[in-house]
Amino acid sequence: MGQVRKWSVKNTGGMKNKIKVFNAKILLFGEYTVIFDSKALTIPYTYFSGNLSFIGDNKYTNYDKAIQSNRNLHLLLDHFLKHEPLGERCSLDLKAFHHDLEKGLYFESSIPQGYGVGSSGALIASIYDRYCKTPVIARDNHSIQQLKEIFSLMESYYHGTSSGMDPLNCYIGQPLLFEERDKVNTVKVPNPKNNSNGAVFLINSGSPGATEPLVKLFLSKARVPDFKKKITDTLIPLTNHSIDKILQGDLLGFFDKLHELSGFQYKYFREMIPPDFLGLWNQGLETGEFYLKLCGSGGGGFLLGFTRDYSVADSLIKDSGIEIIPVFKNVNLKK
Numbered sequence: 001m002g003q004v005r006k007w008s009v010k011n012t013g014g015m016k017n018k019i020k021v022f023n024a025k026i027l028l029f030g031e032y033t034v035i036f037d038s039k040a041l042t043i044p045y046t047y048f049s050g051n052l053s054f055i056g057d058n059k060y061t062n063y064d065k066a067i068q069s070n071r072n073l074h075l076l077l078d079h080f081l082k083h084e085p086l087g088e089r090c091s092l093d094l095k096a097f098h099h100d101l102e103k104g105l106y107f108e109s110s111i112p113q114g115y116g117v118g119s120s121g122a123l124i125a126s127i128y129d130r131y132c133k134t135p136v137i138a139r140d141n142h143s144i145q146q147l148k149e150i151f152s153l154m155e156s157y158y159h160g161t162s163s164g165m166d167p168l169n170c171y172i173g174q175p176l177l178f179e180e181r182d183k184v185n186t187v188k189v190p191n192p193k194n195n196s197n198g199a200v201f202l203i204n205s206g207s208p209g210a211t212e213p214l215v216k217l218f219l220s221k222a223r224v225p226d227f228k229k230k231i232t233d234t235l236i237p238l239t240n241h242s243i244d245k246i247l248q249g250d251l252l253g254f255f256d257k258l259h260e261l262s263g264f265q266y267k268y269f270r271e272m273i274p275p276d277f278l279g280l281w282n283q284g285l286e287t288g289e290f291y292l293k294l295c296g297s298g299g300g301g302f303l304l305g306f307t308r309d310y311s312v313a314d315s316l317i318k319d320s321g322i323e324i325i326p327v328f329k330n331v332n333l334k335k
Contacts, residue, residue, distance in 0.1 A: 022125045024048035024111045025118040025169040026304065026327060028200075029243050029261075030178065031294050032218050032269075034163060038236040040178040041243045042169040043189065045327060050109025050122045052130055054100075061108060069106035076127075077101060079157045090150050091134045097127070114208025116296025120158040121166025124151055128171065138172050144184045147171065160212045177243070190249045198251075199310035202295065202302040202325040203317070205274040209299030214272055227268070235264055255291070258306055262291040272298030280320055289313055 023044045030040025055061055077097055080087045087094050097105075107126065111119040128135065128150070136146045151171070152164030168184070169176050177187040222228045238261040245254035266273070266281050272294055273281060284290045284305070290313040295304035305324065307313035317324050 019051055019053065020126070020129055021049045021051045022122040022129075022170045023173060025121060025166055026202075027116070027165070027296055028246075028304070029239050030165075031296055031298070032215075033231065033236050033239045034165070034178060035215075035219070036222075036231060036236060037181055039240045039243045040165065041175065041187075041189075041246070042165060042178075043175045044169060044173050045117055047325070047327075048109075048111040048117055050107055050111050050119070050126065052105060052126045053108045054104050055106070066104075066106040066108070069108075070101060070104060073105060073107065074101055076157055086153050090128065090154055091132050092127075093131045093133050097131045112208070112301075114210065115204075115301035116209065116294075116298070117302060118166040118170050120155055121151075121168075122170040124154045124167035125171035128154065128167070141183055141185055144168070144172070144176075144186075145182055148184055159215070161215075177247070187247060189247065197309045197311055199307055199313070200327040201305045201307070201310070201313070202327060203277070203280075203292070203305060203322060204302060204325065205277060205300050207274070207300040209297055209301040211297040214297045214299050217271060230264075230268060235261070235268075238264060255306075255308070258291050258293075259285070259288070262293050265293055269294065269298065274298075274300055274303075277303060277322075280317065280322065283316070283320075287316070289316055 023046045025042050026045045028041045028043060030038055030042075034040040055063075055066055077094065080092060080094055080097075107123050109119065109122065111117060111122055113119045136143050136150065138144050138147060148164040148168045150164070151167035152162050155162035155164060155167055165176075165178065172186065174186045175189050176184055178184050222231060238257055242254060242257040242261055245251065245257055262281070263285055266278075266285060270278070277292070281292045281303075284292050289309065290305050290307040292303050292305050295302040302325075305313065305317075310326065314324055
């Protein structure tokens with residue numbers, strides 16, 4: 001553990017005075033398939049969040065982590081400077097960014113890195129919010145698509161390539177439906193019902209995942225015609241139908257599709273599922289009391305779960321010595 005110290009930095013440099021917090025995100029559906037233009041559905045997740053900050057006289061923080069964050073942001077700035085057109089395309093004030101870094105700027109975040117909940121997305125969103133000279137206002141599909149392209153460029157530093165979906169969701173802070181390559185809109189997920197025990201939850205695998213190598217693995221497998229056919233003919237329709245069903249409130253149909261989707265990932269995405277959780281994943285498929293799926297690229301981080309009865313799922317999973325984290329509970333998943 002690093003030391004917790006006061007670090008006196010009073011000059012806020014080029015930053016705006018107002019401090020804005022950016023929440024984590026959860027990709028409910030669309031991991032990997034979005035590469036082949038499936039639908040995708042993301043939601044903000046307020047349990048974790050982060051914001052750009054200086055360590056002031058009256059603020060306590062983990063000093064070592066703050067220093068490391070500052071160093072990492074210097075590397076990000078170097079990337080922007082080496083790719084000058086990127087900074088111009090995104091309309092970033094890199095001089096102000098550099099000035100603040102010299103004064104001790106860092107990203108204070110509770111979002112775990114490599115867990116599929118948008119740690120780099122929240123960071124990129126915060127940098128764009130603070131240092132974009134002419135920010136795009138998210139008014140309609142066209143402007144949201146512009147933001148997505150900008151965030152794709154900015155976040156590529158972390159993943160080699162980026163869809164821009166994570167920082168877009170963190171920046172806008174609303175559920176987003178991605179349809180095809182050039183259509184993005186805010187949506188409303190059906191409201192929770194207080195008389196139900198249904199829930200969406202996370203399971204902590206205990207170790208981070210790595211997005212870039214797993215995406216490369218998926219793309220290499222997708223070059224095999226038989227595997228790609230399974231993706232296009234089976235997984236993409238399952239993903240699209242799951243999204244349609246949950247947005248329509250047809251939750252009986254939703255669980256039918258979710259069972260198939262979870263089974264498909266269990267069979268064909270073994271490399272993306274942490275080995276210690278294969279048994280639990282299969283238990284959900286066999287009992288029907290809960291279903292697991294990847295949360296992001298997988299390999300570690302969080303797994304995403306759905307259940308009609310949270311108390312039953314919680315009991316079954318805790319019997320395996322695993323703790324679950326509710327994303328939202330009391331959702332009417334029994335219709």
